[in-house]
Amino acid sequence: xxxxxxxxxxxxxxxxxxxxxxxxxxxEYELVLVDLPTGAHKKPEYLALNPFGVVPTIQDGDxxxxxxxxxxxxxxxxxxxxxxxxxGSTLSEEALVYQWCEVEGQSFNPPAFSIVxxxxxxPMRGGSTDEAAVEMNxxxxxxxxxxxxxxxxxxxxLAGDFFSLADLQHLPCTxxxxxxxxxxxxxxxxxxVNAWWEDISSRPTWKINFT
Amino acid sequence: MAxxxxxxxxxSTATRLVLCCLHEKKVEYDFVLVELSAGAHKQPQYLALNPFGVLPTIQDGDxxxxxxxxxAKYLAKKYEGQGTELLGNSLSExxxVEQWSQVEGQSFNSPASTIxxxxxxxPMSGGSTDEAAVEMNxxxxxxxxxxxxxxxxxxxxLAGDFFSLADLQHLPYLxxxxxxxxxxxxxxxxxxVKAWWEDISSRPAWKKATGKTP
Numbered sequence: 240x241x242x243x244x245x246x247x248x249x250x251x252x253x254x255x256x257x258x259x260x261x262x263x264x265x266x267e268y269e270l271v272l273v274d275l276p277t278g279a280h281k282k283p284e285y286l287a288l289n290p291f292g293v294v295p296t297i298q299d300g301d302x303x304x305x306x307x308x309x310x311x312x313x314x315x316x317x318x319x320x321x322x323x324x325x326x327g328s329t330l331s332e333e334a335l336v337y338q339w340c341e342v343e344g345q346s347f348n349p350p351a352f353s354i355v356x357x358x359x360x361x362p363m364r365g366g367s368t369d370e371a372a373v374e375m376n377x378x379x380x381x382x383x384x385x386x387x388x389x390x391x392x393x394x395x396x397l398a399g400d401f402f403s404l405a406d407l408q409h410l411p412c413t414x415x416x417x418x419x420x421x422x423x424x425x426x427x428x429x430x431x432v433n434a435w436w437e438d439i440s441s442r443p444t445w446k447i448n449f450t
Numbered sequence: 451m452a453x454x455x456x457x458x459x460x461x462s463t464a465t466r467l468v469l470c471c472l473h474e475k476k477v478e479y480d481f482v483l484v485e486l487s488a489g490a491h492k493q494p495q496y497l498a499l500n501p502f503g504v505l506p507t508i509q510d511g512d513x514x515x516x517x518x519x520x521x522a523k524y525l526a527k528k529y530e531g532q533g534t535e536l537l538g539n540s541l542s543e544x545x546x547v548e549q550w551s552q553v554e555g556q557s558f559n560s561p562a563s564t565i566x567x568x569x570x571x572x573p574m575s576g577g578s579t580d581e582a583a584v585e586m587n588x589x590x591x592x593x594x595x596x597x598x599x600x601x602x603x604x605x606x607x608l609a610g611d612f613f614s615l616a617d618l619q620h621l622p623y624l625x626x627x628x629x630x631x632x633x634x635x636x637x638x639x640x641x642x643v644k645a646w647w648e649d650i651s652s653r654p655a656w657k658k659a660t661g662k663t664p
Binding site: 291305 | 501502512513515516517519520521523524527528541542544545546548549551552553555556557560597600601
């Protein structure tokens with residue numbers, strides 16, 4: 240059977256999350272480079288795979304799939320029983336996984352991504368960081384992380400005492416916040432968030448992205 | 451067995467999504483009103499259920515669950531085999547449902563909710579609509595709807611030729627945009643989006659969720 244093809248870019252947060260998931264599930268894949276700096280993601284060849292012109296997109300046999308959060312859910316289901324279990328063990332646990340996945344997508348990611356975008360990507364494209372926007376989004380993110388602190392004081396991981404898709408979804412952006420944006424204090428100032436971050440970011444399948 | 455409890459408000463888009471899903475799955479529930487105008491969603495009693503202080507939250511036995519898209523997914527799975535199938539029939543179909551659900555949550559929702567917030571909710575709380583913000587978000591939404599138009603020219607619904615959670619997730623904001631924000635042209639100017647909208651918005655479960663029928 241042909242390996243899953245991942246069309247993506249090594250520095251793309253969404254691509255790295257999918258690669259980490261594939262590694263956790265012990266699934267072979269082939270990475271096909273979509274060269275973002277040269278605008279490859281906006282060319283007709285890529286738009287035919289993903290009309291939104293963003294990375295990554297996977298091909299698994301006849302299935303072409305995009306949206307990284309959808310891709311990791313598909314992988315978690317298709318390869319259930321192999322590698323890391325990402326969905327909990329009961330319907331209720333699975334529901335909590337989806338709940339915290341939505342929290343990441345709806346409450347954590349918007350401010351976190353804005354901060355990373357302003358500090359890392361805007362200057363890379365020749366613009367200058369909007370400090371007011373960074374400050375506003377740091378405040379929003381602090382409120383979200385306070386809720387995480389409370390949750391993680393009662394539960395080892397977000398959905399329960401088991402690592403899940405919900406935790407995985409937080410790896411890429413938090414990595415950038417801590418390592419590329421000088422915002423590590425957001426994490427380290429919160430005891431349980433810090434312990435959780437140290438745990439999930441030290442998983443071998445995550446660390447391998449940076450060796 | 452105790453009925454599912456839904457803590458929400460009838461005007462809340464996310465509450466409507468969950469109610470619509472319950473009706474599609476033919477699941478009985480008890481509705482507990484959280485009075486937004488009185489700030490009930492920010493009171494300790496509600497925050498104990500949902501620390502983010504937003505609507506809705508459900509209780510199903512021992513499980514307390516928030517985030518409307520997660521609730522809808524949970525209901526669709528728990529009640530598989532009853533009412534409308536919302537998840538697709540094969541692993542690949544399910545994956546496409548997830549993909550278009552994420553498109554709604556990540557690309558459609560932000561511009562749509564900003565337009566609604568500016569046109570309807572800001573004046574309701576005494577402020578004035580930021581027209582530049584509306585215009586900017588209308589432009590964003592047009593680009594997304596152009597992609598939907600292309601997709602729906604090949605497929606009756608978003609994930610395939612079957613109604614799914616991905617379509618259902620679009621009902622609450624599109625309904626407000628068309629009915630209350632004067633943005634119906636965004637839909638009516640796109641032939642396939644229009645046909646899709648007319649189809650999904652006429653579903654009985656949606657009419658029940660918005661109180662248009664009992």
